[in-house]
Amino acid sequence: MVVSGGTGRTAAFTDGSADFARLVRLLEPAYAGSERVPEAWAEGRYPAVRLTVVWGLSGVGGWPRTRRAPGGDVAVERQDQLFLAEDGTPWVRSDPAPDEEDDDIRWHRASRAVYDELERAGLLGGQAGAPEGSGGGAGWWWAGAGLGAGVGGTLLVCRAAARRGAGPPRGEPCQELIDL
Template sequence: MCGVPAGAALAGTPEGDVPDLALIVASHTGRTQTLRSGQPGFDALWQLLQPTRTRTERVSDDWEAGRYPPVRITVLWGLTGVGGWPQTRRAPGGDVAMEREDQLFVAADGTPWVRSDLSPDVQDDDIRWHRLSRPVYERVDRTGLLGGAEDGPGAGSSSARWQERAGWAAAGLAAGVGGTLLARRAAARREAGPPREEPRQELIDL
């Protein structure tokens, strides 16, 4: 596997700040899997979810309100080797920045979709949606990387519990790689979404 495509850059991050780690949380089991750039599966997941994409597609009011189909997996994209003073008291390079959250689900007509939060550390309404390539989805699904097809959480309180579970998984990830979880707000927004505040960083104690 070739890992992150050459020249790729994550939305809102400085050039070269490309995530090199993906934390996958399967909704029907809660199990987690961590993939690093260069490992089997990372490149396939990157091609499927397109984490550099910032454009959004229109969706129904129900989806906007949280009543979208059950989520199959949640992927938290992370960047390792960051941090240090003044964000943390650790040596530079010992932290993990969680840059983006992608949630994969399948619509009633069989179309795979992604619901993306470009700033997981900020409570706002800047959510992006986009359809995926069905052939790519089917190819990746056959690998087992996307978990089972059982129903997972969908909306309302279930969705809130799922967000909490994903958050704990991210904290576990940071501990597992020996770093502090550093949730970094995207430095810029492109093409969609209301104006935002200045960039900021927030240290989350584990």
């Protein structure tokens, strides 16, 4: 999920889409190193966030590990934020475990060529950093609405699965598939 730093607009991309591939090339989520940044940045006084990307894995969880229906949970894997330094260098601030209360924050420079490619594709938007996407502002609105509908649907399914009597049989004989 991508959140614009300037407007708060959101979009969701899936593995296999061209925009997802561009984000991977720019942010390099598999990169585990860290580079030194100016002291002010290390203290939290860095440039405005151009965009925030929350890397997630959907379809996790379910019986028997949780009391929810299988595939209804989302695991947050990582959070990356994109900044543009005064000299025009794009920087990535990564939190490899955003659900943990720790100070494991990593920084690295991003490719200016890939940054320019994303800007031409409309993923970084105008001056305020608002993503517009190839479908314009309406496309981002629909992506956000789709994400909201998906989350709402997941919550409804989870609520239905949590009702008394829903889920796998409890205390009854289990059936077994035997390969002959």
